[in-house]
Amino acid sequence: CCPQLEGLCSFLQLSTCPEHLLVCFCSWLLALTPDLSYTSAAILAEQLFLRRVLSLTQPPSRHLMAALASFCSKYSQPFCRVLVAAVLQEPGEGAEQTKLVCELVEECLEPDCVRLVLSQVLEVPLSEKLLPVAQAVLGRQEVLPPELFDLLVLTLCRQAPAFTTSLNYAKLVTAVLTMYQSQVS
DSSP: OHHHHHHHHHHHTTTTSOHHHHHHHHHHHHHOSSOOOHHHHHHHHIIIIIHHHHTOSSOOOHHHHHHHHHHHHHHHHHHIIIIIHHHHHSOSOOHHHHHHHHHHHHHTOOHHHHHHHHHHHHHSOOOTTTHHHHHHHHHTTOOOOHHHHHHHHHHHHHHGGGGTTOHHHHHHHHHHHHHTTTTOO
């Protein structure tokens, strides 16, 4: 299925189709029964969105945001594994990509995917670019599993020397201390 689906996406030029058609295509995908497999959804997330999101130099269009929100409403796990992971690992500032991930965390992703995003943030070296994403996750006020919370605290402690003048880091530490004060000793 995978090579055929990738070939079909390439043939249909889904990675470059107009964004208003992307919204229609995502609506059609949501109506499919049975649901797409995880692998198929991951391939489609990559084909439909990866190039568009990584090349953003200004805020995404309302059509792109609608398509992303639509796709995430049903296939958020493969979306996070493919697209969010790529954005987090992309070198450089990526301001528009970071804002996009924050918006998806705040408005679209289910709680389990919000926790997945935090685990993805903690898998790569912490940077100024990733701090707003972690802040957006904490802003959702989801209950974190103990091992994820411990990893967050450990990462913040270990990375503290690199962020001595960072306002975003200070905000993140304050959020952790405020929201999880009963767990911090």
